[in-house]
Each structure stands twice: as structure tokens, then as C-alpha cells.
Amino acid sequence: MVMQAKGRPPKTPVLPSEAPRVPDHKAGAIQIAAVHKSFPQLDAPDITVLANINLEFKPGEFIALIGPSGCGKSTLLRLIAGLTVPDQGRLFLDTDEIHGPGYERGLVFQDPTLFPWKTIYENIAFGLRARGVYQKEKTTIPEFFKLVGLEGFEKSYPHHLSGGMAQRAALARALVNRPKVLLLDEPLGALDAFTRMNMQDEILKIWEHRGMTTVMVTHDVDEAIYMADRIVVMSTRPAKIEQVIQVSIGRPRQRGAPDFLDLRAKILQLLHFAGTKQELQYYL
Numbered sequence: 001m002v003m004q005a006k007g008r009p010p011k012t013p014v015l016p017s018e019a020p021r022v023p024d025h026k027a028g029a030i031q032i033a034a035v036h037k038s039f040p041q042l043d044a045p046d047i048t049v050l051a052n053i054n055l056e057f058k059p060g061e062f063i064a065l066i067g068p069s070g071c072g073k074s075t076l077l078r079l080i081a082g083l084t085v086p087d088q089g090r091l092f093l094d095t096d097e098i099h100g101p102g103y104e105r106g107l108v109f110q111d112p113t114l115f116p117w118k119t120i121y122e123n124i125a126f127g128l129r130a131r132g133v134y135q136k137e138k139t140t141i142p143e144f145f146k147l148v149g150l151e152g153f154e155k156s157y158p159h160h161l162s163g164g165m166a167q168r169a170a171l172a173r174a175l176v177n178r179p180k181v182l183l184l185d186e187p188l189g190a191l192d193a194f195t196r197m198n199m200q201d202e203i204l205k206i207w208e209h210r211g212m213t214t215v216m217v218t219h220d221v222d223e224a225i226y227m228a229d230r231i232v233v234m235s236t237r238p239a240k241i242e243q244v245i246q247v248s249i250g251r252p253r254q255r256g257a258p259d260f261l262d263l264r265a266k267i268l269q270l271l272h273f274a275g276t277k278q279e280l281q282y283y284l
């Protein structure tokens with residue numbers, strides 16, 4: 001059973017949709033130029049995961065990365081995060097080449113990866129302490145509790161939180177360093193459908209409010225269409241960019257609207273045929 005601190009329900013963040021964007025600073029542009037990535041295998045040739053990937057994300061854009069399982073989505077996100085390096089090609093955040101991890105790129109995984117022995121407050125404060133700016137910036141921490149709707153849970157431990165609440169804490173931990181870029185690797189993948197839809201709205205509100213460039217890996221086509229400005233559809237391994245789709249549906253989007261469903265059908269077809277181009281061409 002999931003326990004909630006002091007029996008209180010989590011608060012829903014209240015950010016009026018007309019609230020002006022208050023980016024902490026100019027959001028970052030990402031450039032991925034001719035990137036190749038392969039991994040060595042035991043007793044087998046290296047496997048090429050990414051082959052000549054070229055992408056540019058604009059400052060403040062919301063990008064969804066979608067593609068078959070194992071095609072290299074997480075690898076691409078880890079390259080942007082600087083957790084792994086390309087074999088060939090280069091990645092840039094604005095004009096700076098990415099050589100390793102940095103606080104200007106916040107990361108949230110499917111598993112919230114909170115420190116179980118630290119309170120939620122200490123988990124969220126961790127980034128500030130690691131950067132050595134805790135004393136200077138600790139007054140901003142309540143703002144992030146409010147932003148993700150976790151006020152009242154400062155003294156709770158991760159095992160007191162439901163999956164959705166733990167994921168909000170992980171989000172606050174990434175946001176407390178005011179990143180230019182937020183990298184999300186299937187952040188809602190472990191949540192039930194109802195919590196997941198609520199969290200999609202909450203992440204969108206935070207994105208609209210703070211204006212950071214956001215790159216989210218998802219295997220859920222509806223989630224990609226509901227949230228993203230552009231959807232990058234990747235092919236099976238070695239992943240190439242199958243198509244980059246601009247989602248020109250006004251926000252807030254209606255999941256059942258005809259333009260939503262048309263785009264859904266188009267992407268599902270792309271994913272179905274991704275990697276089988278030759279057979280597809282035969283039928284065209």
C-alpha cells in the first residue's frame with residue numbers, strides 16, 4: 001500500500017495556462033551532427049546503434065523521440081546528457097560542444113532513482129549541494145516543491161510516495177538547477193494510465209512556465225502527439241531518423257480530435273514500417 005505523508009493528498013500545481021513564460025535564461029539549442037555510436041560485444045562484431053544522426057532542436061522546443069524498442073533512443077538521450085560519447089560526430093549545446101554531463105542538462109529516467117535514505121527535501125536539494133550553491137540558492141527550493149505539487153512532503157522519504165509523486169520529486173531534482181535542457185527518458189512509462197495523463201499535463205505546464213528545451217523519449221504515440229512540438233521517429237537499429245514530424249495542432253490538444261487521430265495513424269504506420277523500407281517501396 002502506498003502511504004502518503006500526514007494523510008494529505010498531493011497538491012496539484014496551479015499554473016494558469018495564461019501565465020507568462022518565465023525562463024530562467026535563454027533555453028538551449030541542441031545540435032547533433034553526424035553522430036555514430038556502436039557498442040562492443042563479446043565474441044561478436046560491434047553493434048551499430050546510431051548511424052549518421054543529424055538533428056537540431058530549437059531553444060524552448062518540446063521534442064519527442066519515438067521508435068522501436070532497442071533502436072537507440074536512450075543512447076541518443078545519454079549522448080545529449082554527456083553520459084556517453086559518440087564514436088564519430090559531435091553534439092553541441094548552443095555553441096558549446098558536449099563533452100560530459102553538466103547541470104545545464106537535467107535528466108529524469110523512468111525509475112525516479114531517488115536516494116532512499118534521504119528525505120524528499122534532501123533529494124531535491126542534492127543538486128544544489130553537489131554544485132556547492134546550496135547556501136546561496138536554498139531559498140529557491142520551496143518554489144520547486146510548489147512547481148511539482150509536493151508541498152508538505154519535504155520530510156517524507158521516497159518509500160512514502162506513490163510512483164507519480166516520486167517522479168515529480170525526480171523532476172524537481174532535475175529542475176532545481178534551472179537547466180536549459182530537460183532530458184526525459186520514458187519518465188511516465190511505469191505509471192498507470194490515469195496518473196500518466198495527469199503527469200503529461202503537469203510536465204507541459206512546467207515546460208510552458210519555465211521554457212526549457214525538453215527532449216522526451218517515449219514509446220507512446222499518443223503521449224508524443226499530446227506533448228511535443230516535433231516528433232522524431234527513429235527506425236530500427238542501426239537507428240536512422242525515419243521522419244521528423246511537426247505537430248501543428250493547437251494546445252491544449254484534444255486526444256480524440258480528428259487531426260490528432262490522423263497524425264496518430266500516420267505515425268503508427270511509420271513505426272510499423274520503420275526498418276522495412278524496401279518491402280514498403282515494393283507496395284507503393
Ligand SMILES: Nc1ncnc2c1ncn2[C@@H]1O[C@H](COP(=O)(O)OP(=O)(O)O)[C@@H](O)[C@H]1O
Pocket residue numbers: 039040049067068069070071072073074075076
Ligand atoms: N552500454 C552499452 N553496452 C552495450 N550495448 C548497449 C549499451 N547501451 C545500449 N546498448 C545496446 O544498444 C541498443 C540500443 O539501446 P537503447 O538506446 O537503450 O534503446 P532504446 O532506448 O531505443 O530502447 C540495444 O541493443 C542495447 O542493448
Ligand SMILES: [Mg+2]
Pocket residue numbers: 073074075217
Ligand atoms: Mg530506452
